[in-house]
Amino acid sequence: METKQQTSPDIFQANCLSRQVLQLIADQWTPLVIYALEDGTMRFSHLLKRIDGISKKMLTQTLRAMERNGLVQRVVYPVVPPVVEYSLTPLGQTLLEPVKVLQIWAYDHLQEVAHAQTTYDQRDQRPLQAETASLVQQR
Amino acid sequence: METKQQTSPDIFQANCLSRQVLQLIADQWTPLVIYALEDGTMRFSHLLKRIDGISKKMLTQTLRAMERNGLVQRVVYPVVPPVVEYSLTPLGQTLLEPVKVLQIWAYDHLQEVAHAQTTYDQRDQRPLQAETASLVQQR
């Protein structure tokens, strides 16, 4: 009972905290928002224009979650019309590097992924049976 | 005509290929599957047990997508009961490093995220107006 369940060292456990944290940033928009805020502060509407394809609702949702997780800071200026500015917190800035690593990977392997998809879609229904199947019979 | 629109250099464009590739791996389960296959080949049922919380359907779906993207190789042994083994392709192995970077970040910043969440949930409805608002009036 000395090792509490709450911080399972095994990321494959559902109750593992690092897994839960990982899932906070493993969604469609969070990496893009982080990347968009790299240069500094941005207004809501600017983010909305910058990140092509995101809806107002999704941006709000994503920013709220990120704010809750301490990744972005949200500052509201009580003027009319309202001005709301978002920026990365120091914690959020530490995510820039990991996110960039992912982005660079994506860029570097565009071709391979595209090629793999084409190949897969072509062979389509071909089963690709293993010719070494006989080896496994003795299981 | 050599530089087609399909490869927009700006990741903020929806038609940017690197963004589309990025979204292929930015989901709940793909990073975990990659991480689970680090050590080599695993059977479907083993993955299912190892990755706590994933459903059979989601695992199938995730593995199919990863196979299509060239990240994993799927080998079917036509025996009864069926044996299906999955392993990372060379391309998939190049993702191990980026995924690990993310996972390490998550582990390193557990506390900060948890603390930020607690703080956020406590102040809850407090608006946190900016006291520097007057500066902005002149916008």
Place this chain on the structure above:
DNA sequence: CCGGATCCTTGCAGATACTG
């Protein structure tokens, strides 16, 4: 029995309209 296809329910995401 294992892997996965099929149904069916539920929650998520988009569109629109409205408020401060």
Place this chain on the structure above:
DNA sequence: CAGTATCTGCAAGGATCCGG
């Protein structure tokens, strides 16, 4: 301008059945 509220459609995801 920066959200919130409501409705609606679709797809994620769980439970169940099926083929081999």
